[in-house]
Amino acid sequence: MWGVKPRVLVVDDDSALSEMLGIVLRNDGFEPAFVADGSRALAAFKEVKPDIVLLDLMLPGMSGIDVCRGIRAESGTPIIMLTAKGDTTDVVLGLESGADDYVVKPFKPRELVARMRARLRQHDEFVGETLTIGPPDSPVHIDVAGHQVSRDGQAVSLTPLEFDLLVALARKPRQVFTREVLLEQVWGYRHAADTRLVNVHVQRLRSKVERDPEKPEVVLTVRGVGYKAGPA
Amino acid sequence: MTSPLPGEPQDWWSRHPAVVRGKRRLEALTSLWRRSLQLRVATTATVASAVIVLIIGVFLVDQVAGGILRAKRDAAISQARVGLQSAQTVLGGVDAGVVADVADAQQQIISSLTASGTSAGLFSIAIESSTVSNTPSTVTIPKGLRQKVQQNALAWQYAPVPAPVGPSGEVERSVRGLIVGEAVHARTGLFELYYLFPLTAEQQTIALLQRTVWLSGAGLVLLIVGISLLITRQVVRPVRVAARTAGRLAAGDLSQRIQVRGSDDLARLGRSFNDMAGSLQRQIKRLEDLSRLQQRFTSDVSHELRTPLTTIRMASELLLAYRDEFPRELARSVELLHTELDRFESLLADLLEISRYDAGAAKLDSETADMRGVVAQAVQANEVLAKRHGSELLVEQPEVPVLVDMDSRRVERVLRNLIGNALDHGEGRPVEISIGSDEDAVAVTVRDHGVGLRPGEAGLVFNRFWRGDTSRSRLTGGTGLGLAISLEDARLHDGWLQAWGQRGHGAQFRLTLPRRAGHTLLASPLPLTPLDEED
Numbered sequence: 001m002w003g004v005k006p007r008v009l010v011v012d013d014d015s016a017l018s019e020m021l022g023i024v025l026r027n028d029g030f031e032p033a034f035v036a037d038g039s040r041a042l043a044a045f046k047e048v049k050p051d052i053v054l055l056d057l058m059l060p061g062m063s064g065i066d067v068c069r070g071i072r073a074e075s076g077t078p079i080i081m082l083t084a085k086g087d088t089t090d091v092v093l094g095l096e097s098g099a100d101d102y103v104v105k106p107f108k109p110r111e112l113v114a115r116m117r118a119r120l121r122q123h124d125e126f127v128g129e130t131l132t133i134g135p136p137d138s139p140v141h142i143d144v145a146g147h148q149v150s151r152d153g154q155a156v157s158l159t160p161l162e163f164d165l166l167v168a169l170a171r172k173p174r175q176v177f178t179r180e181v182l183l184e185q186v187w188g189y190r191h192a193a194d195t196r197l198v199n200v201h202v203q204r205l206r207s208k209v210e211r212d213p214e215k216p217e218v219v220l221t222v223r224g225v226g227y228k229a230g231p232a
Numbered sequence: 233m234t235s236p237l238p239g240e241p242q243d244w245w246s247r248h249p250a251v252v253r254g255k256r257r258l259e260a261l262t263s264l265w266r267r268s269l270q271l272r273v274a275t276t277a278t279v280a281s282a283v284i285v286l287i288i289g290v291f292l293v294d295q296v297a298g299g300i301l302r303a304k305r306d307a308a309i310s311q312a313r314v315g316l317q318s319a320q321t322v323l324g325g326v327d328a329g330v331v332a333d334v335a336d337a338q339q340q341i342i343s344s345l346t347a348s349g350t351s352a353g354l355f356s357i358a359i360e361s362s363t364v365s366n367t368p369s370t371v372t373i374p375k376g377l378r379q380k381v382q383q384n385a386l387a388w389q390y391a392p393v394p395a396p397v398g399p400s401g402e403v404e405r406s407v408r409g410l411i412v413g414e415a416v417h418a419r420t421g422l423f424e425l426y427y428l429f430p431l432t433a434e435q436q437t438i439a440l441l442q443r444t445v446w447l448s449g450a451g452l453v454l455l456i457v458g459i460s461l462l463i464t465r466q467v468v469r470p471v472r473v474a475a476r477t478a479g480r481l482a483a484g485d486l487s488q489r490i491q492v493r494g495s496d497d498l499a500r501l502g503r504s505f506n507d508m509a510g511s512l513q514r515q516i517k518r519l520e521d522l523s524r525l526q527q528r529f530t531s532d533v534s535h536e537l538r539t540p541l542t543t544i545r546m547a548s549e550l551l552l553a554y555r556d557e558f559p560r561e562l563a564r565s566v567e568l569l570h571t572e573l574d575r576f577e578s579l580l581a582d583l584l585e586i587s588r589y590d591a592g593a594a595k596l597d598s599e600t601a602d603m604r605g606v607v608a609q610a611v612q613a614n615e616v617l618a619k620r621h622g623s624e625l626l627v628e629q630p631e632v633p634v635l636v637d638m639d640s641r642r643v644e645r646v647l648r649n650l651i652g653n654a655l656d657h658g659e660g661r662p663v664e665i666s667i668g669s670d671e672d673a674v675a676v677t678v679r680d681h682g683v684g685l686r687p688g689e690a691g692l693v694f695n696r697f698w699r700g701d702t703s704r705s706r707l708t709g710g711t712g713l714g715l716a717i718s719l720e721d722a723r724l725h726d727g728w729l730q731a732w733g734q735r736g737h738g739a740q741f742r743l744t745l746p747r748r749a750g751h752t753l754l755a756s757p758l759p760l761t762p763l764d765e766e767d
Contacts, residue, residue: 020542180605
């Protein structure tokens with residue numbers, strides 16, 4: 001299924017957990033690399049060039065939030081937070097600093113692997129598929145195969161997750177998506193999960209594609225239901 | 233004209249505009265009286281000092297006037313005594329019956345008595361006898377006085393007398409006066425000799441005194457009112473400042489203090505107040521610190537425990553995956569390890585959750601959502617359990633969206649928990665879930681037809697680690713904290729979570745949430761006691 005084994009960078013200071021994660025990930029066909037110190041995480045990221053990052057939030061040296069921001073500053077590589085905190089503020093802070101998803105310790109290995117596969121999944125893309133949404137005077141063009149988004153001639157840089165979210169909405173412009181449906185289509189959750197994931201990433205997406213994120217024209221909120229793409 | 237309807241108030245005048253205005257003014261005044269300490273103190277001081285001034289004034293005027301009149305009387309009597317001698321001499325040789333002689337004698341007496349001028353002041357004289365009277369027409373000697381004098385006594389009485397004739401020769405008129413009478417023995421018969429003292433001067437003195445006393449009394453009262461206003465102002469102002477500051481403190485601004493000047497009682501009040509505020513602030517700060525510490529601790533424990541637990545869980549999953557290759561005992565051990573790990577994990581999660589509530593760290597992440605969707609999720613999450621119990625899950629809901637401001641994650645957890653409990657205790661009978669709503673609130677009831685609750689247990693089910701009937705079959709391996717957490721979740725929404733139960737009739741749990749966050753619940757759209765159970 002995978003041409004090459006996907007590389008995983010595990011950033012966690014607990015050696016027992018790292019070792020156990022290594023066993024599980026190798027069993028599931030990944031190629032893990034490890035770093036225990038937050039301050040060395042960015043260097044390791046550049047060296048390993050992972051396909052996905054597993055990041056603990058509480059790290060010695062440099063906090064997981066800062067590592068997350070550092071990685072996001074130079075790459076859209078999927079990041080999944082390993083968090084021991086279910087607290088709203090920590091989870092939201094992690095998501096806002098650029099993480100795509102999170103699993104709460106103690107997680108089941110199957111659950112973690114499912115989350116990782118969802119982020120690494122290659123979408124069925126049609127060659128030449130382009131989508132257009134947003135207000136007619138300033139539409140957003142999406143080149144699905146080329147992973148390119150532009151508005152007013154300017155390229156908009158999106159992470160793969162934000163791109164997937166935008167494409168999911170843009171493929172059915174008039175349909176209203178509930179948060180649950182988006183969680184299933186974009187994040188790959190089969191069961192009900194934390195809808196804050198959707199809220200935070202919609203905000204991040206809006207901050208990149210909207211002219212005024214306070215008055216969205218591309219990704220619209222349907223009160224009490226969910227989101228939909230603005231008219232093309 | 234129609235007669236007033238029965239039941240209509242008879243006092244139609246009470247609605248007359250003028251009466252209403254008057255009433256309103258009276259109410260305003262009453263309210264001012266109740267509110268203003270200054271007004272009350274000033275009024276009390278005025279009334280009290282006015283009464284005292286009145287009493288003192290009356291006493292003073294009475295005493296002084298009495299003294300003046302007494303002195304006048306004493307002088308008049310001594311004048312009469314002195315005059316008696318010369319009158320006796322003159323009248324001794326006069327026949328009381330001869331008018332000409334009497335007139336003569338009278339002239340002599342008058343000139344001799346008035347000439348001797350005494351301290352008793354001006355006076356005129358009147359002589360009466362059984363036959364003659366030369367009393368001026370304006371004067372009537374009172375009968376009582378005459379009787380006393382006729383009995384040969386020295387007597388006096390206050391009565392009107394002619395006013396002293398001034399140099400300008402005024403018209404004669406009566407003024408208040410004192411009449412002293414004495415008997416003078418003539419050769420034959422008895423003469424009554426009356427001294428008429430006008431009291432004009434004394435009256436003037438007394439009037440002046442009265443005026444002075446009342447004027448100074450009024451002045452004193454005004455002064456006392458002014459002083460009391462000034463004093464109460466001095467007292468009331470700091471008290472008002474203290475009240476305002478206390479109000480701000482109560483509103484949450486703990487840094488509010490009173491400016492204290494001097495070292496009097498009010499300054500002491502201010503200082504004590506500030507000390508109290510400071511102590512309060514310290515206590516609250518300490519509690520906040522404790523709460524923060526508790527939150528930190530919770531968060532740290534959470535992290536420290538969960539990381540090794542994650543490793544253990546992954547190891548156990550791996551072992552479980554290979555259990556077919558293990559000997560029987562080892563395989564069973566791995567299974568037990570795995571299931572108990574699940575229990576341990578949910579217990580830890582619940583403990584951490586409830587400690588977050590205890591630390592006040594739980595926050596709502598509210599937004600408007602359809603309750604039907606949340607119920608559907610909770611039902612879906614319990615479908616596996618329902619199959620294992622062989623119970624049916626029946627949902628009764630409105631056709632239209634039921635929008636509520638809520639933290640869907642928490643509400644879904646509450647409902648999942650309630651449905652799970654109902655399945656565990658429902659003995660395989662159907663579990664009914666109903667959604668009801670009105671303008672202000674939305675309610676969800678979860679009804680089972682199991683063993684129900686014993687009397688009094690409806691209030692206990694929300695207690696931590698409370699276990700009802702231990703013999704009940706449990707498939708969820710509940711932690712004993714589920715309903716306690718649900719109750720906290722409901723409270724966080726300003727909502728209600730209540731239980732009803734009857735032995736042999738099953739139980740019903742009702743969650744009621746206000747539609748808009750912060751709205752106070754007054755009633756629930758669904759009854760707590762199921763309709764089919766009502767007597």
